[in-house]
Amino acid sequence: MSLTSKDKETVKAFWAKIAPRAEDIGEDALSRMLVVYPQTKTYFSHWKDLSPGSAPVKKHGKVVMGGVAEAVKKIDDLTNGLLSLSELHAFQLRVDPANFKILSHCLLVVLASKFNEEFTPEVHVCMDKFLSAVALALSEKYR
Amino acid sequence: AERSAIVSVWGQLHADEVGAHAIARLLIVYPWTQRYFSAFGNISSPAAIMGNPKVAAHGKVVMGALEKGVKNLNNLKGTYAALSTMHSEKLHVDPDNFRLLAHCISTTIAMKLGHSAFTPEVQEAIEKFLSAVASA
Numbered sequence: 001m002s003l004t005s006k007d008k009e010t011v012k013a014f015w016a017k018i019a020p021r022a023e024d025i026g027e028d029a030l031s032r033m034l035v036v037y038p039q040t041k042t043y044f045s046h047w048k049d050l051s052p053g054s055a056p057v058k059k060h061g062k063v064v065m066g067g068v069a070e071a072v073k074k075i076d077d078l079t080n081g082l083l084s085l086s087e088l089h090a091f092q093l094r095v096d097p098a099n100f101k102i103l104s105h106c107l108l109v110v111l112a113s114k115f116n117e118e119f120t121p122e123v124h125v126c127m128d129k130f131l132s133a134v135a136l137a138l139s140e141k142y143r
Numbered sequence: 144a145e146r147s148a149i150v151s152v153w154g155q156l157h158a159d160e161v162g163a164h165a166i167a168r169l170l171i172v173y174p175w176t177q178r179y180f181s182a183f184g185n186i187s188s189p190a191a192i193m194g195n196p197k198v199a200a201h202g203k204v205v206m207g208a209l210e211k212g213v214k215n216l217n218n219l220k221g222t223y224a225a226l227s228t229m230h231s232e233k234l235h236v237d238p239d240n241f242r243l244l245a246h247c248i249s250t251t252i253a254m255k256l257g258h259s260a261f262t263p264e265v266q267e268a269i270e271k272f273l274s275a276v277a278s279a
Contacts, residue, residue, distance in 0.1 A: 028258075035263035036270055052263050105246055113253035113261050121171040121189050124250070128172055 003126075003133055008075050010126040015072045017118055018111065022069065025114065026061030027053065029106040037102050043095060064103075071134045078137035086141040097142065100135035107131060145268040146216050152252065152265060153213045161251050162202030167192050168247040176240055205244075212276050223279035241277035248273060 003011075018025060031052035033040050047056040067085055074081025089095050108127060112119045119127075170177050171189045180186060183197040192198055208226060215222040230236045249270055253261045 032263040032266055036267040105249075108246075109250055109253045109261075109266060110258075112250045113256070113258040116254040116257065119254065121168050121193070124168060125172040 001129060001132070003075065003129055007126045007129055010123060011075060011130045012072060014118065014123050014127065015069075018115060019069065021114065022065040023058070023062045025107070025110050026063075026065035026068075027058045028061070028110045028114075029103065030057050030061045030064060032106045032109065033103050036106065040099055040102060043093070043099075068107075068134070071130075071137070075130070078133050079140055082134065082137040083140065086138050089138050090141040097135065097139040100138060101132075104128070104131035104135060144264075145271060148265050148268040149213055149216070149272050152256070152269060153210065155260070156252065156255060158206040158210060159199070159203045161248070161255060162204075162206035163199035164202065164254075165244065165248040165251040166198055166202040166205065167195075168251060169244050170198065172247065173240075173243050176243065179234065179236060179240075209248075209273075209276065212272070212279075216272075219275050219279040223276065227279060238277065242274075245270065245273035245277060 034044070034050050034057070035052060041050055044050055044056070044060075047054075049056060051057075070085075071078060071082060108124065108131070111127065112124070167189075170180065170186055170192050177186055180198075180201075183195060183201075185191040186195060186198065208223075211222055212219055249266065252269060253266070256265075
């Protein structure tokens with residue numbers, strides 16, 4: 001299920017539309033993940049406040065979206081482009097890769113709710129494929 | 144609180160529209176699910192799927208079944224016993240597909256309600272409900 005050149009064009013075009021609100025999107029997606037899938041809180045026990053919209057969640061949402069932006073730039077070679085992020089997630093953070101699916105779902109829900117005209121089924125399938133490809137690239141260094 | 148969120152969201156939706164839209168997304172975003180719907184006629188492209196009346200009709204059927212669940216939150220297993228047998232023995236649907244459809248329903252509700260109404264808490268209640276239905 002690799003990304004076709006049409007998929008990549010769709011992702012880049014959609015990203016251009018949503019990038020100005022990337023921080024908001026990141027914050028919302030992360031907030032939702034922590035509420036809807038509370039098992040993910042285990043990775044953030046060092047934060048003072050895990051409630052939706054709190055300062056650590058906002059800040060981290062920005063970081064995560066920075067990573068997604070990076071992935072869009074490196075869309076032609078995600079595996080190599082995201083190597084250092086993969087190492088970070090594998091060796092330091094040790095996030096179970098199953099969680100990448102969870103965060104992807106939350107991101108898609110946020111995109112659907114904020115951009116309901118632009119988030120057509122065609123855009124939805126391309127973004128889902130893209131986020132799955134990113135998750136795969138992030139899992140590269142795990143074993 | 145979760146139960147009232149679910150009932151309240153259900154009240155705000157045009158069930159048929161949501162159903163039709165969610166099934167269409169399922170068939171477009173996870174194309175392998177099309178294998179269960181070969182009797183639906185033309186589902187060869189997103190445009191064909193979105194316009195297909197059988198897809199829309201089926202969306203209505205699915206939402207009707209979910210509405211029964213919303214009205215019987217205390218007894219989902221009992222409510223869905225017959226549908227469970229039908230999905231496993233007659234339709235032979237891989238249960239993983241319930242999860243995929245739940246994702247599509249959640250996404251469609253997010254689009255219809257918009258960002259401020261579809262809060263994380265509402266999302267949690269709906270996803271929990273859909274997951275409980277899938278188990279039943």
